[in-house]
Amino acid sequence: MASDQTRSAILAAAERLYADRGFGDVTLRDIVAEANVNLAAVNYHFGSKDELIAELFVTRSIQTNRERLNELKLAEEKGSGRASIEEILRALVGPTLRGCLGPDREGSTAARFMIRASIESVPPIRRIKNREIDHLRKFAAAMRRALPGRDEAELYWGLHFALSMAHHTIREKERLAKLSEGKCDLNDVAGIVDRVVGVAAMALMGGAPASKPAARAVIPQGRLTRQDL
Amino acid sequence: MASDQTRSAILAAAERLYADRGFGDVTLRDIVAEANVNLAAVNYHFGSKDELIAELFVTRSIQTNRERLNELKLAEEKGSGRASIEEILRALVGPTLRGCLGPDREGSTAARFMIRASIESVPPIRRIKNREIDHLRKFAAAMRRALPGRDEAELYWGLHFALSMAHHTIREKERLAKLSEGKCDLNDVAGIVDRVVGVAAMALMGGAPASKPAARAVIPQGRLTRQDL
DNA sequence: TTGCAATTCAAACAGTTGTATGAAACTATC
DNA sequence: GATAGTTTCATACAACTGTTTGAATTGCAA
Structure with missing residues (x-):
């Protein structure tokens, strides 16, 4: 799988889960399960959970x-x-x-x-x-x-x-x-x-x-x- | 210390912390530290963290x-x-x-x-x-x-x-x-x-x-x- | 004081969390 | 097809969570 596919699968899955259930009870394991990628992929591609959230937010902020x-x-x-x-x-x-x-x-x-x-x-x-x-x-x-x-x-x-x-x-x-x-x-x-x-x-x-x-x-x-x- | 004092100290501390920082990042250990009581006191007096929050909420709901x-x-x-x-x-x-x-x-x-x-x-x-x-x-x-x-x-x-x-x-x-x-x-x-x-x-x-x-x-x-x- | 229940306490428990590791698998270039 | 770089993977880790335990302490009635 190309690296961008994993990246955007994580982004999409994270956004969907956060939108539906809030930040409070969505774990990295929930996200990687939804995205069908490995747990370590989040830290590999984004550095940390917070940076994933931040990227999600700035992207959508600019868009809105x-x-x-x-x-x-x-x-x-x-x-x-x-x-x-x-x-x-x-x-x-x-x-x-x-x-x-x-x-x-x-x-x-x-x-x-x-x-x-x-x-x-x-x-x-x-x-x-x-x-x-x-x-x-x-x-x-x-x-x-x-x-x-x-x-x-x-x-x-x-x-x-x-x-x-x-x-x-x-x-x-x-x-x-x-x-x-x-x-x-x-x-x-x-x-x-x-x-x-x-x-x-x-x-x-x-x-x-x-x-x-x-x-x-x-x-x-x-x-x-x-x-x- | 009378049992009611501990109980209400926990309630007051929990309400203060939740009001200021939200439910997301306030732990039982934060609460008992703020209330100066033992960690186990919460479960002893309220049964669980959720029941503490519920009691706090119903009390204030009725009041409002x-x-x-x-x-x-x-x-x-x-x-x-x-x-x-x-x-x-x-x-x-x-x-x-x-x-x-x-x-x-x-x-x-x-x-x-x-x-x-x-x-x-x-x-x-x-x-x-x-x-x-x-x-x-x-x-x-x-x-x-x-x-x-x-x-x-x-x-x-x-x-x-x-x-x-x-x-x-x-x-x-x-x-x-x-x-x-x-x-x-x-x-x-x-x-x-x-x-x-x-x-x-x-x-x-x-x-x-x-x-x-x-x-x-x-x-x-x-x-x-x-x-x- | 004695005895009993209620309360407090330190410690440990099991579960979950985000993160790190090092080997394996893949991809592209030469 | 060998090599180097990138990406995936299973697994482990340390930290933190709410909860439980059993012993110690307290308060109070007899």
Whole structure:
């Protein structure tokens, strides 16, 4: 077997197992059994278990970030340099939501692995994850262009809440399905993306006050305008 | 030393360590060292490590649920049987947010432990966690009373998003602080509660379509009315 | 004090983990 | 087809895990 085949078999098996069962209870022996390779192959090809996890994570990070930025760039080109706030948020949460909730179980492994990584945060991943902030900053910048008058903090809260809803929906989809007795359709991925984007955009455009949070959370309906679009 | 002292020393030490470092890398030896008791004491008093975790979790679950329901009951009594949607959501996310983000580091251990439990979900906890759905149903029922005309699925989505924002804010507070370069004030707990409640209430009252999600995520501003209040 | 149960303790246990080793098998170049 | 370099393999290793054991200690009732 060529060396690359073993390498990528390990990567694929590890990603699948980590995505399904988490980092906590997947051993190297589980991985090599799934990949049909020898136990020592992991240390031979990757050096250590942590380095295997790290490689998995950086690969997928780059990939996810690229998908997001592609979608953002497309929207900005379409709007001659300036994307709408909905389009920006959609570029942020769309790829992950589609990946994790979509019907394509095979392709979703990568997305589900990333969700695991965002949840469990084992040491090798924690070390890398700081770079994600730079990536998110690009979306904050785009949002600033879309809503030039907005208070900076408000933009970050909106971005944060969009990610909150997306990630939590993925993590707790079984619970939500059970709680709602099937009334919330977790298979309607496009609808969920719309919903998350809609709520986050609403939070950004209406609701929250400019600099200080409102003393009480009353919805300022009248101010829900599109002056900045 | 009286037997109860050892027991509660173990509980306190375990909760503290789990809250700070997660279930993944806290061993029984870490716990007994922190509690200054003998290694065998854990198995003597609790039977097994899993039973220790389970006891910790059920205790705190009951406690958190009671806090939430108290706050809900207070609001309902004040409103002569019917609480507003904001008050309901506030009762849902307030206790946890205050516990985890509040300045009282000591008292927050319980809340941070619960967040860990909601994140990592080790087997002993996973077995218990299904009961939480019954607890959330009480809030769904209160929401139904507050917004009688609303589609059921919408209520569940609103409840779900409220929890999403609260939990994710706690989990990622360091990242949000760093991303926003301190512009988002994570110490203003009351403001954060207001903010989360406000966005979730807005999602419930405006925005989302009645039964089927919109084909495209354009915010239906015109329909942002309060017909059901 | 005596006796008995409850509790603590040091030590060991069996199992699992990631990693290392050195020989065997393979691959490609000359 | 011999040689050198790469990759696989079975096996062993040391460290760590939760748990158990049986003796020592403690606390308390008679």
